[in-house]
Amino acid sequence: MTATALQTKVHPALEGSLLLEVTSVRAQTNSITSISFGHPLGEQLPSYVPGSHLVVQYGTGANSYSLTGAGSAPTEYTISVLRVEDGAGGSLAMHALSVGDRVQVSRPRSAFAPAATAKHHLLIAAGIGITPVLSHARYAAEWGASASLIYVHRPGTGAHVEDARELLGSDLTECTDRNSFREVLTTKLTTQKLGTHLYVCGPTDFMDSVLEQARDLGWPKGLLHSEAFSAAALDDGQPFAVNLVRSGVKLDVPAGVSLLETLESAGLNIPNMCRKGICGECAAPVLRGAPQHRDLYLTDQEKADNTTIMCCVSRSLDKELELDL
Amino acid sequence: MRTASQSPATGTGGEPGFRGVISVSFGAADASADHDADGVSRQDLRFASANPEALANLRSVLAHSRVGVRLVLAGPPADVHAAASAVAVCGLVDEEITILCDEVGPRVIFCGHCHTSTTTDHAIGTDVVCQGCATTLTFTDHFSRRVGGYLGFSAHAEEAA
Structure with missing residues (x-):
């Protein structure tokens, strides 16, 4: 992991992130390991709302992991990671970490907060x-x-x-x-x-x-x-076309290929992270057409508005979508 | 004043573990009439007004109820809003509460100066004298669900020398 610790290119989801040091690695079970990150100089880390997650960079990818602490005035961020042999590689990279490794870590992000009014x-x-x-x-x-x-x-x-x-x-x-x-x-x-x-x-x-x-x-x-944590498997979907109004480009999205992959292979740089419709990074503005929303990120109202599409998983109900890209 | 169709003899509390519809009527209103609860078990509560005793009674019924319950509040605005505010403090969310508010009827004006509530029949946009500090208050449709009333503020303050 020492090689990745020296990388200079920061994943787009990790802007304003922290460079932290692994302070402990503890096996919870045969397949789950707890990893703590601390400030290299021992400084206090930003507090977080319970249920928050961290985005941790590995190689060229990044993945989200839930924080397990209470969140007030922490000196360490601790995550517990299940090793997934056939995943995108994030969990294997986490399991390869050892004390002293430096890792690019986002500030905590809250998406699962306790309700203040709950009894x-x-x-x-x-x-x-x-x-x-x-x-x-x-x-x-x-x-x-x-x-x-x-x-x-x-x-x-x-x-x-x-x-x-x-x-x-x-x-x-x-x-x-x-x-x-x-x-x-x-x-x-x-x-x-x-x-x-x-x-x-x-x-x-x-x-x-x-x-x-x-x-x-x-x-x-x-x-x-x-x-x-993970999205259900989605079907290949129907082919459709996207008209990128600002770029003046029209692209075909075949069945089985995501809109995000199509945009990337056309040379567009779309911020993205989970590629599963969960994180919300790859939102793209829709000018015309009704997306077939398949993400878990947008609210029902936002989906009904048809002004945003999560291009990693969502497709089109219409033959063509017009995007402000 | 409380005559509940399924109320226990003690007159407080409610059915333990209740998860049906609780219809609460203030004054002459009838919360149960407007609400068709096909086959769902229900409790009817009737109060003359949303006075402290009535609200304590309502809270006690809610304390015995369990998530899954739905609450219908019917009657004059002042009573319905006071009850809605009290049950929100109990942790009920909007989806659990149906408000059937009379279109006319007394409203509560909450004085922004002394925090006293004055009940009035005056229409929105008119003046009322605060019964706490005697300031002439004007009020708009600026409504607080927490207070269950409209914000009253010193009338013509901007014209004063």
């Missing part, structure tokens, strides 16, 4: 989804807020299980299989006092089923919060 925080995590939820639990413990956690993990493979037990005591419910989780979830969703907000993080299908069941049981959207 109770019902936290739900599956697998590596524990990381942002642990941040919430630590924050609640630090500030005396009411919180409970349902943590679904396979026996022996759960990260931060001891941390969760210590923080939450009897307010922690551990589930080690889907069936027991279903029962616990139904009970919890029907017995929460008013003013309870729900926060869920885990695999996409897990989050979708939790949110769907909550809605079915009368939970309004305003009480539901989720943090996407």
Whole structure:
């Protein structure tokens, strides 16, 4: 990792970022490792809202990882990373880090904040989804807020299980299989006092089923919060054309090729990061045409406005889209 | 004044774990009439006005209810807004509350000078005398959901010498 530590080209998502030093690396489980970053001179780092994430640069790429701390006046930023052998390479790069390595790290970004008006925080995590939820639990413990956690993990493979037990005591419910989780979830969703907000993080299908069941049981959207880790696989989609008004270029986007890839191969430099419709970096302004929105970033209202497209995953409902590029 | 169709004999509280529709009517209003709760269990609460006792009663019903509940508030603006403000403090979000507000009826004017609330039948844009500091207040449609009232400010202040 020493070679990448010396790189000078900063990823576009990391503008205004910090150059931090790895201060500790601890194995949580066989496949999950916690990594802490500190200021090289030991200075305090910017505080962050619970549930925030860091963007960490590796090689030419960058990836987001949830911070696991409570966030007030930190001297270290700690992330826990699940090794994904067939991923884009970010998790393998994180697992290759050792103490003393220098890494370009964004300032914390908040997209999964606790509701200030909540009377109770019902936290739900599956697998590596524990990381942002642990941040919430630590924050609640630090500030005396009411919180409970349902943590679904396979026996022996759960990260931060001891941390969760210590923080939450009897307010922690551990589930080690889907069936027991279903029962616990139904009970919890029907017995929460008013003013309870729900926060869920885990695999996409897990989050979708939790949110769907909550809605079915009368939970309004305003009480539901989720943090996407990975997007569901998308189909290839239909071919369409884009007319780049400012560049005066017209491009064909074939099925199976993303708009972002098409723009990049035409030589355009589009800021991007996750390439999964989550981070919001690759937003492009739409002048005409209706995008087929497939991202998790834009709100329903923003999608209906049809003025912005996330070009990494979204396509077009019309034969042609006109973009202000 | 409270005659709830499903109220316990004690007159406070509410059904433990309730997740249906709570219809709250103030004055002559009938929150249940406008709201078709097909098959959903419901509780009807009726109050003469949104006085402290009525709001305490409402809060107690909410304390026994669970997420999934929906609240309907019907009646004169002053009462409905006071109740909406009280239930927001209990953590209810907009999607959980339906407001059926009479088009006419008393409004609360919150004095920007002494913070006293004055209830009036006057129309928006007119003047009212603050019952706290006797300042002649004018008010516009500048409304606070937290206070449940309209901002009243010294009338003609800009013309004073």
